[in-house]
Amino acid sequence: MSTFISELPKVELHLHIEGTLEPEMVFALARRNGITLDYPDESALKAAYRFEDLQSFLDVYYQGMQVLLTEQDFFDLTWAYLRRAHAERVRHVEIFFDPQAHTGRGVPLAVVVGGIGRALEQARRQWGLTSRLIMSFLRHLSQESAFDTLHHAEPFRQQLSGIGLDSAEKGNPPTKFTQVYAAAREQGYRLVAHAGEEGPASYIRDALDVLEVERIDHGVAAITDTPLMARLAQERIPLTVCPLSNLKLKVVETMAEHPMLQLLHAGLCVTVNSDDPAYFGGYMNANYQALQQGLGAGNEELLQLALNGVEACWLSPEEKAVLT
Ligand code: ADE
Ligand code: ZN
Numbered sequence: 001m002s003t004f005i006s007e008l009p010k011v012e013l014h015l016h017i018e019g020t021l022e023p024e025m026v027f028a029l030a031r032r033n034g035i036t037l038d039y040p041d042e043s044a045l046k047a048a049y050r051f052e053d054l055q056s057f058l059d060v061y062y063q064g065m066q067v068l069l070t071e072q073d074f075f076d077l078t079w080a081y082l083r084r085a086h087a088e089r090v091r092h093v094e095i096f097f098d099p100q101a102h103t104g105r106g107v108p109l110a111v112v113v114g115g116i117g118r119a120l121e122q123a124r125r126q127w128g129l130t131s132r133l134i135m136s137f138l139r140h141l142s143q144e145s146a147f148d149t150l151h152h153a154e155p156f157r158q159q160l161s162g163i164g165l166d167s168a169e170k171g172n173p174p175t176k177f178t179q180v181y182a183a184a185r186e187q188g189y190r191l192v193a194h195a196g197e198e199g200p201a202s203y204i205r206d207a208l209d210v211l212e213v214e215r216i217d218h219g220v221a222a223i224t225d226t227p228l229m230a231r232l233a234q235e236r237i238p239l240t241v242c243p244l245s246n247l248k249l250k251v252v253e254t255m256a257e258h259p260m261l262q263l264l265h266a267g268l269c270v271t272v273n274s275d276d277p278a279y280f281g282g283y284m285n286a287n288y289q290a291l292q293q294g295l296g297a298g299n300e301e302l303l304q305l306a307l308n309g310v311e312a313c314w315l316s317p318e319e320k321a322v323l324t
Contacts (some may be wrong), residue, residue: 004299005288007017011092012085012284012308014240015218016136017074017116018098018167019276020081029067029076038063049279054198054249055168057114057279074115080122088285091323092313094132095120096164099149100233101142110112110157113156123267132314134192137180139172146180150187151170161314164217165207169199174206180213190214190314197251201228208237211284215229215239215312220246223259223266234266240313242256242292244274255294264308271309 019158023042030037039045045064051057068074076110078095095116102112116133121130135145135153145240153160163184165177174193178261195207204222209212216222219239222229232239243258245251252258263270272291282290291297291305310323 001285001289002292004287005292005302007089007212008288008302008306010088010090010284010288010306011271011313011323012090013094013100013215013238013271013309013312014100014242014275015081015093015252015274016066016096017078017081018101019280020084020278021063021077022070022080022278025077025080026064026067029069029073029182032071033067033073035067037067045147051279054170056076056282057099057249057276058167061100061279063285065098066105068102070113071115071118074112074117075119077120078116078287079122082119082129084283085130086109086123086127088283090129090284092310092319094134094161094314094317096134096136096166096168098138099153100138100145103149103152104171106198109152109156113159117260120192130319132161133159134162134164134190136166137162137177138167138177139165139194140168143177143180144179147183150180150184160189162192165193165195165211166217169194169203171204174211178210180227183211185212192318194218196248201225204228204232218242218246218251220251220259220263223262229263229266229268232269236269236311238269238271238308239263240273240312241270242273243287243294244277244280244282245275247290247294248280255290258291259300260291260305261297261301264304269308269312270305271312272305 023045045268151275191213191214192215193207194217196204201221201224215238217240274283
């Protein structure tokens with residue numbers, strides 16, 4: 001690991017907290033909660049972390065998170081991530097969680113938000129590591145289910161900065177969620193959505209024009225649409241790109257083919273993020289390293305990517321000034 005990367009102050013804007021569940025913690029929580037897993041040991045579970053596409057990952061991801069039951073489980077999960085982030089000089093994080101993946105199993109939202117929120121607060125006090133929390137709707141479920149979730153989240157409104165949209169992209173376009181995004185906007189939530197990961201560039205346009213999001217998660221399909229790229233550059237709409245995720249889910253065949261630097265040099269506000277680091281082979285530094293070693297990114301480019309993260313984050317201008 002280059003010292004330039006390990007010492008670079010970083011901001012992470014695309015991180016699913018359930019995607020930080022390491023195999024060791026899956027087994028520890030299963031033991032604590034009296035759950036029998038389908039895998040005999042950690043290495044057998046790790047062997048299942050070979051993915052053909054987004055759906056093959058999601059199947060393992062939703063299964064893994066079934067060990068999360070109590071407020072302490074969500075605290076321990078989040079705390080383990082924050083410790084790693086802090087060790088990697090991550091100074092600010094904007095974290096997704098999937099409420100429906102837990103309420104659908106009978107785990108109350110208060111348990112989920114309580115545990116995650118307690119860890120975020122401890123990291124702020126202990127290290128000055130700041131954060132925002134984003135509730136992400138599962139796009140393979142109905143808009144009605146997203147509306148139910150939005151209503152259930154009302155008591156936690158102060159702890160939730162924004163809403164997002166994730167899970168299986170193909171066949172679940174942004175337009176499926178037009179009304180629930182309008183309702184969330186009315187309630188003052190900030191809006192983001194996964195778009196253009198496996199889905200087409202038109203989903204990025206729809207997320208911007210129909211859902212009115214301010215930031216696109218992934219967005220790498222923009223590389224196929226020159227007018228869209230020009231617009232994203234002109235409006236400085238941030239893309240939270242996840243290099244190792246794109247490689248593991250076969251969005252790109254090799255890191256050398258990743259469009260990150262083309263997007264950067266076209267003037268887009270592209271940022272580096274880890275998505276689901278327990279599943280994709282690395283946290284923030286590993287993602288920067290993949291760009292350096294696999295794509296030939298130089299220190300100046302890596303620095304610009306890190307500065308884009310500061311530009312794209314939801315801290316106040318005063319808080320941002322402290323980071324740079
Ligand atoms: N949920 C967790 N990670 C995801 C990803 N990369 N794309 C869509 N949904 C997800
Ligand atoms: Zn994601």
